[in-house]
Amino acid sequence: MSAAGLDDIGHKPGTVERLLGQVPAWLWFGAGLFLLFVIGGNRSLQDADTYWQIVVGQSIIDHRAVPTVDIYSFTKTGAPWISSSWLAQVLYAASYSALGWAGPVILAGLGTAAAFALLTHILCRRFSATHALIVAMAATVLSAQHFVARPHLLALPVMVAWVSGLVDASDERRPPSFWLLPLMVLWTNLHGGFVLGLALIAPFALDAVWNAGRSQRVSLGLRWVGFGLCALVASWITPYGWNSLLAARRILDLGNAMAQIPEWQPINFSSIGPFEICLLAAIGCVLWRGIVLSPPRILLVLGLLHMALSHVRNVEVLALLLPLVLAKPLSVKFGRADGGPSPRGVTSIVAVIFATSMATWAFAAHHAFTPMVKATPAAAVDVLKARKAEHILHNAMFGGYLITRGIPVFFDGRGELYGDDFLVTTFDALALKNVGSFLNLLETYKIDATLLTPDTPAAKLLDRLDGWQRIYADDVAVVHVRKQAESSRR
């Protein structure tokens, strides 16, 4: 793709060859990943949350103010809610209003490609380009299932840069540079994952102190503590102050509801997948070559592994951070022999970037992205609007689209707003794990219409329920409303 682009701008083949040799591996990888991401852009637009993220961002742009209460649902309207990923939402909204659906795809692709290119770049400092690329590809495959246009992708490069800064400091037995702090400020406004960045300071501090000489330990430890405190303060530089930090905790409090939200579920080993292959290969490699790590690094490895095993969304954290954590210890055994600098030709870098941009522009101009096929019940919502339904019970995945249509939602992807009990009750009701609580929901919230996926058990029960009738169905959604006579009798 990029090579073709080079030909387009008119270099002679001999020059091309020379220039290509000067393109660093990280740029190849980043540009390739970015192009793949954009070409497969529809995959990144299949998450219903993208809808409401953009709506929230647009409302922040329009009102020049960040939200403090919920205005989108009819179940929790007016309840306190803050949007800790406000900056990412603003960026997505701006890119959407500028370029349509190509905007969020390109933005998310840039974030992702930057993170993995940065990873490749850092690995290339210690390993041969081949080894670095293999690791970066494995990391990409592991994370690919979570490549959806949402704030976390914009925070990925920040996370890699931040942890790389901590690892370097720890490897060199010095406190981290204070130039990292602006990264924390950026991260805390982009995505709630910054809490992990704060938490990781402690194990790296432990690692640095563990490896330091006896005489330096106290002073080094104190300087890491100082850095940690500064980072904590930096994480309060948001429109919400330290409330962002508290809000992150509310998501982790979701406990039981998390078990039913796919990305918070534990890793599933029912069929063999990339994660299991990488895990088994890594264990095999460790036992074959006899790899030794220092105890603090072992703790980090096990901690990251535990996070990934217990919540599938943390797999990308493992995939991006484990190579950083292991780079120095492994480079002793597997590092490259020559310490030479990686190729660096400004002309060729510019050429590759230019070619990638041209290819993206050409693709985006001729390709219409189709967002959220399964989460866009457009025709069904038209029917509901015509019936002037006010209180609609629906699957969580339809919440995002309903918000874009200006219809108050029952609930949506903002789990921390609705709370554990509400989510579990609603999930159990819609899945008919508890028929009684489904019937209760219909009455308590004075539901006058439902918008459910065709395979939702509750939708199939409504077909048979006295007082309800199905008025619309397609592949995406089924609409039921109360029968007129019945509702007037009540």
Added chain:
Amino acid sequence: MTVPQIGTAPAQRLIQPCVLGACLYAGLLVMGNRMLADPDTYWQIAIGRWILDTGSFPRTDVFSFTMHGQPWISTQWLAQVCYAVAFSLAGWAGPVVLAAASIAGAFALLAWFIGRRLDTLTALILLMAAIAIASPHFLVRPHVLAMPVMVAWVAGLILAADRGETPSFWLLPLMTLWANLHGSYVFGLFLIGAIALDAVLNVEAPARVRLLLRWFVFGLIALAASCITPYGFDALLAARNILNLGAALALITEWRPMNFSRVGAFEVCLLLGLGTALLKGLTLPPMRIVIMLGLLHMALSHVRNATVLALLLPIILATPLAAQLGKRSDDTELPLGQWVSWRQRIAVSAAAVLILGMTVYALAADRYRPAANVTPAAAVAILKKNHAQRVFNDYDFGGYMISQGMAPFIDGRTELYGEKFVVDHYAAYEMRDPAIFFALLERYKIDATLLRRRAPAAQVLDQVDGWRKIFIDDYVVVHVRDADARHSVEPQVKPEVKPASN
């Protein structure tokens, strides 16, 4: 390898296994009711009883009303007969004592095998980890009777591989025993191939082909030995039926993949094991790594295989780890005749007293009962009084119904019912699709239902005309068909069976 030095003081090395086995046995008997928490125990004993009474082996199903007469063989017949005999001799204490003795025997054997190779502390840590991982699967079912056989079989193979020899032909009766006890013997056959490769890599190049050939012959004879069952070769094919269940396997708890949503014994052991390997820089021979990853994959994909991992991994790791973590210290100061020092004598007699005392207590006290949530006794009595013939039941109640001579709709013999039937039953029971539920009620002319109190299907039946709730307690609810009954909960649900409406 270092094998020739092993066994200088065998008697000394019997103490640790004896004490561990006795303690595990006592512990299992103390918590014996936990081992009876499984609904399958009921039908396992019932089939054993049936074999004893009729003097023949089942070839078709005679217990359910939905699959009556369908081909079905009981590959675990010997274990079922053992449990049935134990039950008729001593009531529920019989099967509990039998299962506890078998589990304790398996772990004592494991302790003896790795105790001869590893130092006491490492061996003890491995054993504790193995017990922690395997304990959820300590149930009164055929697989626990196969545990000591499995340990002995794999230990025999590994011993031969460590020495670069062919396995002893004395192992073959074990295979025959295993094939009659439990379907897991298929895995024992597979392991011959993997361990043969390990053995071949252990010897010098010229001897490899010869050794591989001899292992191959051993494998063939073992395959023949595994066919010495009442069903011959069919038993091997039946094992395949279970693995073909596909989507239905995901619905059975023990066939589900390993779940890491809460920190459990398996995750702790996995992380600690990985941590130790990284701390000490442990290495393994290539084939041992392959076997280990295979066991790990099995345990990750089906939680029931964690028990296999727990029992076999220590055997596979013992010799390679011994070279790196420190061998068992030489106790040559205790020659064979002199082992009767007072400490050992006390330890062994204490173990014997413990075993004897616990057995007598267990048999005399008669305090074992299967768990109440798999024993719907009052409900089944009412169903019998109502002359219910065709009862739509919860998967977990099928065992008790069989034990009471009542034909179930479904029970734990999943391979008999097949993938579609089990998935449909689940969809009906859990109200994934009400249409399937009402269709099953019609197609099988169900006249009563025996469901868990909170079951979605039971809640919906309250809203349907034509079904009357006649019994409810803490666990169970019974509905019977009754044309005059009106729905007791609003709003009404229409049970018409019609072509799928969407």
